[in-house]
Amino acid sequence: MAATVAAFFAIVATLSTVSFAQAPDLRSLFPHRAPLLIDPLPSSAGTVPGGGLARLHLPPEVLRACRADLSDLRLIDGSGAQIPFLVDDERTRPDDASLMLQRRVDPRILDVSRQRLGTPDDESSRRQIERIVFEMPRLGEPDPPVPGVPTPGASTPGADPARWDLVLSARRARFVRRVEVTALDAVGARRTVIEGASVFRLPESRYEKLRLALPQIVETRIELLLEGRDGSFLEPSIVLESRRGLRALGEASIGLEITTREERDGATQLVVERPAGIRPGQIEIATSTRLFRRPVELRDLGSLGGGKVAGAVEIFRLDDGITIERLRVEVADLAALRGSRLGIVIDNGDSPPLDDLAVAAIVVQPALVFAPPPASSRAAGGETSLYFGGARAHRPRYDIAQLLEAPGSGPESNDRVEVAARLLDAAANAVLGEIAENPFFDRSPPLAFAMRAGAELDGRRYSHRRVVRAAPSAEGLSRLDLGLEDLAVARADLGDLRLVDSESRQWAYLFGNQDESVDRELTVSRESKDGWSTYELALPAAPADLQGLVIDAEVPFFDRRYRVEARVDGETGSGRREIQSGRLARSAPDRSPIEMAWSSLRVTEIVLQIEDGDDRPLELTMIHGRLVVRPLYFAAPAGDYQLLFGYPDDRPPQYELRRARDLVLALDAGAAELGPLEDNPLFRRGSRVATTQGGQRVLLWGAVLLAVAVLTVLTLRLARAGPDS
Secondary structure, eight states: OHHHHHHHHHHHHHHTTOOBOOOTTGGGGOSEEEEEEOOOEEETTEEETTOSOEEEEOOHHHHHHSOTTOOSEEEEOTTSOBOOEEEESTTTSOTTGGGSEEEEEOOOEEEEEEEEESOTTOGGGOEEEEEEEEEOOOOOOOOOOBTTBOOOSTTSTTOOOOOEEEEEEOSOSSEEEEEEEEEEOTTOOEEEEEEEEEEEEEGGGTEEEOEEEOOOOOSSEEEEEEEEOSSSOOOOEEEEEEEEOSOOOEEEEEEEEEEEEEEETTEEEEEEEOOTTOOOSEEEEEOOOSEEEEEEEEEEOTTTTOOEEEEEEEEEEEESSSEEEEOEEEOSOGGGOOSSEEEEEEEOTTSOOOSSOEEEEEEEEOEEEEOOOOHHHHHHHOOOEEEEOSSOSOOOOOGGGGGGSOOOSTHHHHHHHHHHHHHHHHOEEEEEOOOEEOTTOOOSOTTGGGOSOOOBOOGGGOSEEEEEEEOOOTTSEEEEEOOHHHHHHSOTTOTTOEEEOTTSBBOOEEEOSSOEEEEEEOEEEEEEETTEEEEEEEOSSSSEEEEEEEEEESSSOEEEEEEEEEEETTOSSSSOEEEEEEEEEEOTTOOOOEEEEEEEEEEEEEEEEEEOTTSOOOOEEEEEEEEEEOEEEEEOOSEEEEEEEOOTTOOOOOOGGGGGHHHHHHSOOEEOEEOOOEEOTTOOGGGGGGSHHHHHHHHHHHHHHHHHHHHHHHHHHHHHHOTTO
16 A cells, blocks of 8 residues: 555655646636745655645635636646646545544543532522543554655644544433533643533434534543533543544635515515525524524525525524524535525514524635645746636646546555545645736636627517517626516427527527526415315416426315326327325424425426315415526627517527537626517518428428319319210
8 A cells, every 4th residue: 555655646746846838828717816825845854845735725705706616716827837736625535535544432531520519599500510530542653654745643734633522422311511621631731622612412402412523632631521500410421432534624604695684474584695606515594692493494596586495404592601502504405506596584483583693604615735836936937826716717637636536446445545635634734815806817708709690580480579688798698587488488499599689690599507497376276076175276377397386284284185187288188187196294393385396397287186085175375386497598799689489380599609518608697688578570470481391381281272173173074074974
């Protein structure tokens, strides 16, 4: 293994003096830059300026400006050449890195004492103090050194050696304890390592905290103090657990702007803006209220006002001298966040709203690991800077990123974990200087090459139109969100959409990579008969692409059979068919709406049937349809255009822009304004005759009519000639 590790780091050492030449205009892609401040890096051979690896944690200001995949970010030296880097985040780390070293130890208890403080008649002064002193185990010898590579450990700045977690267990079903941890050396000197923390078990919230992460400790003994106020001692058992893996990733808290706040139906409803480059693993809610417990629901509103649930939890705080709280909502599906807005609903019940609300996104703070150029090279070539933002660049493909890629299973996999740990732990920290505008940034639209008109179009063939106004855009890209009415009029595959200017010239467009959904309220009429209730649901526009229903009822408990039937557009036959069935069930205290989901279907009618038996029919307080919509992107100068559609026989357009799809969809698009849907005043049904399919139909019907006329003439002649002719 040592030979394999040494070979890997020989490659990395070589890369410290090699950079990749780039086109002179590489820096022109990024609107921001910040100088990179690199201190001399320590190594096993002493202090060698620029001779090791550097690690740059990306601050929130950089994460806000970049795309989520960090594709629009480069390290560039003074000569304009790139410095290769690898990104250290949760997506690039080996899954098995945590298996490098694990130990579980029952420490030797040296002393235990317990005392009660306060007077029996003064409840506020009563406290129970437990003092436990135990011996700290040793973690063992450090990893064997690799020539030329700093060995992770206590002597290496920035390294993350194995550390202990203090884990408590207790028989008590419910408890809260303030915790203080003090390290004691051989001569009795004291050093407080944890202060003001707490451990607790709250069965009513199904939440507990029994683990404390200890910092690096060189002392031989630990004193644990537990303070409670519930009248009894906890008498816990203690174990120590260690896990030597990769250096822990940092965490960044990024404040989010609250754009809307409403107090309605006993709930606080917030809408917050999420920057495109921020994909939080958690959302944290801050408040000055000291005592509360509230259910919270997080929804991804998308760019069109959708409402998919992204997370739900109860947040709480108990602050009576020992603060315990949970204020974060886990995002259930990080990849599903697509919109720029998040909805947060805090159920207050009859309690007053929380005070001084603020919302922050909690993200794993990625780091760049790289080999900086030597100090002599930096002095001669100028400063190295981080260039970022703009969404104009593809993610680079550097060979050193392959050091974290899986080479397979078996011994090689173990080598990979070792390489990853040594690579990421050995790097010393670098920092950014002041962030400023990049003077090399080219402010001309990156899609200038695509902003040209295409072939002319006969607009008389299209039955409907919308006026489209493209606002000025720094990227030259606009986005419009097709409405449900548009999708109902257009062909199912949207092949009859055309965007034209005042001279009837086409302008190229693309659809987004993914459809988006929007929740819309459906009009309901109910009929109950023979123990079943039938809810006829009127779509906002038909046909529509439907992928689910969201319903709510006034009663807290129900458990009934249901089925959903729909008339599917384009299917033969005139009847409806069943698309889903099952049981519709909810029990207190859960009052959340019921969601039904299926693969998208283009339907013209939708019916929900619920079996009532001998119970009263459910009074539905809400029923929404989850409908598919399509975002459309086009590259064009600011101005007025027309979106034409409603031509069933049209062929799908073919634009060169689709070959630049990745570039187009990587850019920030300005929002285009849409006028009302209206009949196209130029529409002439006869103009469709000139098209290929229209002409073929005319020729076919012409041939049929000619044949009928010829047969009619022949029949009349034969009739006049009589039977003897």
